[in-house]
Amino acid sequence: xxxxxxxxxxxxxxxxxxxxxxxxxxxxxxxxxxxxxxxxxxxxxxxxxxxxxxxxxxxxxxxxxxxxxxxxxxxxxxxxxxxxxxxxxxxxxxxxxxxxxxxxxxxxxxxxxxxxxxxxxxxxxxxxxxxxxxxxxxxxxxxxxxxxxxxxxxxxxxxxxxxxxxxxxxxxxxxxxxxxxxxxxxxxxxxxxxxxxxxxxxxxxxxxxxxxxxxxxxxxxxxxxxxxxxxxxxxxxxxxxxxxxxxxxxxxxxxxxxxxxxxxxxxxxx
Numbered sequence: 323x324x325x326x327x328x329x330x331x332x333x334x335x336x337x338x339x340x341x342x343x344x345x346x347x348x349x350x351x352x353x354x355x356x357x358x359x360x361x362x363x364x365x366x367x368x369x370x371x372x373x374x375x376x377x378x379x380x381x382x383x384x385x386x387x388x389x390x391x392x393x394x395x396x397x398x399x400x401x402x403x404x405x406x407x408x409x410x411x412x413x414x415x416x417x418x419x420x421x422x423x424x425x426x427x428x429x430x431x432x433x434x435x436x437x438x439x440x441x442x443x444x445x446x447x448x449x450x451x452x453x454x455x456x457x458x459x460x461x462x463x464x465x466x467x468x469x470x471x472x473x474x475x476x477x478x479x480x481x482x483x484x485x486x487x488x489x490x491x492x493x494x495x496x497x498x499x500x501x502x503x504x505x506x507x508x509x510x511x512x513x514x515x516x517x518x519x520x521x522x523x524x525x526x527x528x529x530x531x532x533x534x535x536x537x538x539x540x541x542x543x544x545x546x547x548x549x550x551x552x553x554x555x556x557x558x559x560x561x562x563x564x565x566x567x568x569x570x571x572x573x574x575x576x577x578x579x580x581x582x583x584x585x586x587x588x589x590x591x592x
Contacts, residue, residue: 326350329398330357330391331405334368336379345375346389346405346416348398357391374422375415399461403445407435418460431457 334345351360365386372379390401399417406416415421419428431448438444449458542552550557558566 325353327353327355328391329393329395330360331389331393331398331401332361332364333387333389333405334365334376335383335385335387336372336376337383338376338379341413343375343379344409344411344414344416345373345420346402346409346414348393348402351391357388361386361388373415373420375420377422395463396461399463400442400445403457403460404435404441407432407445408441410436418456427452428456431455 329348329350331346331348334347336343336345347364349360349364351357365384368376368386369381369384376384389405393401402417406414406419415424419432421428424432431452434448434451435441435444438447445457445461448455449461452458545557545560546552550560563569
C-alpha cells in the first residue's frame with residue numbers, strides 16, 4: 323500500500339512549436355521517497371502521457387523544477403492555483419486552468435485574482451464568488467476542465483429468435499425500443515469459392531523436408547563438410563547471400579504473407 327507523506331509543487335517546461343510552454347502541477351511524495359525522486363517519476367509520466375498543453379513537445383526538452391514541498395493536499399491545491407495565476411503569461415497552464423484554450427470564465431477568474439491585493443486573498447474570493455467554477459472545483463479536489471457530455475442511454479440489443487429450427491425460415495426480430503415484431507427475410511448464403519488444386523510434391527529420392535541439391539545432401543551438411551560452422555559469417559553469407567540481414571527480412575515478409583494467405587483460405591473454407 324502506497325502512503326503519501328506530503329505533496330510538492332513543481333514547474334514543468336517544454337518546447338512546443340518553437341515556444342516554451344510552462345505547466346504548474348502537484349504530486350505526492352511517498353514514504354521513503356525523496357522529493358527529487360518523486361519529481362523524476364512525475365517528469366517520466368508527463369513524457370509518456372503529456373497533458374494537452376504539452377502535447378507535441380520536442381523530445382528531450384521537458385524540464386521539471388520543485389518549487390515548494392512539505393505541503394498538505396489543500397495547501398498544494400491552493401499553491402498550484404496561486405502559481406498558475408501569478409505567472410501572467412499566455413504560455414502557462416496548470417491547476418484549475420489546464421485546458422489548451424481557456425474559456426471566458428477561466429480567464430475572468432485569473433483576471434480577478436490578479437486584481438486582488440494578494441493572490442491568496444484573490445483565490446479565496448473568486449472561489450467563494452463562483453462556487454461552480456473551475457477554481458472552486460479544483461480547491462475542493464473535484465474534477466474540473468471541459469464540461470461532461472451526458473452519456474447516451476444504452477440501447478437494448480436486438481434479440482433474434484428463429485421461428486422454426488429446421489431450414490432458413492422467416493426470422494422474427496424483436497425490437498425492445500418499439501415493442502414491435504418485424505419479419506426479416508433470411509440472407510442468401512454465398513456459393514462456395516473454388517480453391518486452386520493442391521500442388522503435388524516433386525518426386526525423387528530425397529529426405530522429406532530437406533532441399534535437393536547438386537551434391538545430393540542438404541545445405542547444412544554441405545556447409546559443415548566445407549568447414550563452415552553454424553552461425554559464422556561465412557555460413558550465413560553462403561546460405562543467404564552477400565546481405566544476410568536483407569535476405570532474412572525478405573524471408574520473414576514472405577513467411578507472413580503465406581501465413582495470412584493460409585488463414586484467409588481457411589476462413590473461406592468455413
